Amino acid sequence: MFNNFLEEINQSLIDHGGHVLETPKEFQEYHSIKGDACIKSWLWHVPGFRRWRVTRMDAKDKLQVLNSVAYPNYDNEQPILGIDLLWFGSRNKFVAVLDYQPLIQDKRYFDNYFEGLKGIHKTFQESSNQVKMNIYEEDKFFSPWVILCKGSLQEVSQYLPSIYTKFINSYWKLNCDRYLSDQLLNIQEVEMLHIKYDTYSAEKDPAHGLFKSYFGIEWADRFLYEFLFPRSRDVFSSEENK
Numbered sequence: 001m002f003n004n005f006l007e008e009i010n011q012s013l014i015d016h017g018g019h020v021l022e023t024p025k026e027f028q029e030y031h032s033i034k035g036d037a038c039i040k041s042w043l044w045h046v047p048g049f050r051r052w053r054v055t056r057m058d059a060k061d062k063l064q065v066l067n068s069v070a071y072p073n074y075d076n077e078q079p080i081l082g083i084d085l086l087w088f089g090s091r092n093k094f095v096a097v098l099d100y101q102p103l104i105q106d107k108r109y110f111d112n113y114f115e116g117l118k119g120i121h122k123t124f125q126e127s128s129n130q131v132k133m134n135i136y137e138e139d140k141f142f143s144p145w146v147i148l149c150k151g152s153l154q155e156v157s158q159y160l161p162s163i164y165t166k167f168i169n170s171y172w173k174l175n176c177d178r179y180l181s182d183q184l185l186n187i188q189e190v191e192m193l194h195i196k197y198d199t200y201s202a203e204k205d206p207a208h209g210l211f212k213s214y215f216g217i218e219w220a221d222r223f224l225y226e227f228l229f230p231r232s233r234d235v236f237s238s239e240e241n242k
């Protein structure tokens with residue numbers, strides 16, 4: 001069901017000079033204990049980015065997932081791209097989250113990087129109901145213009161494809177219009193915030209329980225800490241990083 005979204009992002013990555021890197025075999029493709037689900041992941045090398053990962057989980061009519069996170073190079077403070085698309089078949093519940101995830105909540109930062117997303121969010125507001133977040137805190141690594149859709153497959157599929165295309169295209173533009181000479185954060189601050197992002201995400205991500213039930217605790221732990229959020233394991237020592 002999410003293959004169109006997957007193909008679109010893959011094509012976009014290729015168009016921007018991306019190529020797939022080697023990853024451990026058990027992260028590339030893994031099957032559930034019962035044989036009813038398969039999860040595949042790709043790690044991309046893309047100019048301007050230190051890490052870009054894509055995950056597709058297919059549990060047929062029970063669950064469909066497409067998830068992607070793009071981390072720009074440490075010398076670039078621009079937001080992290082975050083995509084989480086989920087469809088729970090038994091409840092016909094679609095959850096789609098798209099955001100340019102800000103490293104800081106600061107007006108000047110928002111002015112520099114969020115014009116595009118603001119426009120997309122406006123179109124989205126006109127076509128859907130607004131919903132609130134329950135698990136994540138809205139002011140931590142999410143923007144005020146996060147696109148959060150919840151509804152049936154029929155409802156969400158009416159507007160999501162066009163929003164998704166605009167969302168990806170506008171993010172590439174951000175990378176071309178980089179404010180390199182005029183950044184608010186230095187390279188060490190960006191790195192520290194990427195570590196905080198991974199730590200926060202590993203702690204909050206509701207995916208872990210789901211992975212555990214399909215693929216077992218051992219694989220779920222490794223996938224979360226080694227593939228999804230590898231910098232979450234970095235230990236902080238200095239006061240300012242706490």
Ligand code: BLA
Pocket residue numbers: 055057065067068069081082083084086095097098099132133134135136148205206207210228
């Ligand atoms: C919600 N994400 C969820 C939920 C699940 C996942 C099970 C709860 C859905 C619900 O019942 O309402 C599952 N997350 C996954 C899976 C992967 C994953 C399977 O990462 C596989 C890799 N989540 C992200 C990223 C963003 C994100 C990058 O991984 C940012 C765009 C956001 N997911 C996000 C948000 C919610 C969510 C905001 C809603 C949670 C809430 O209501 O607070």
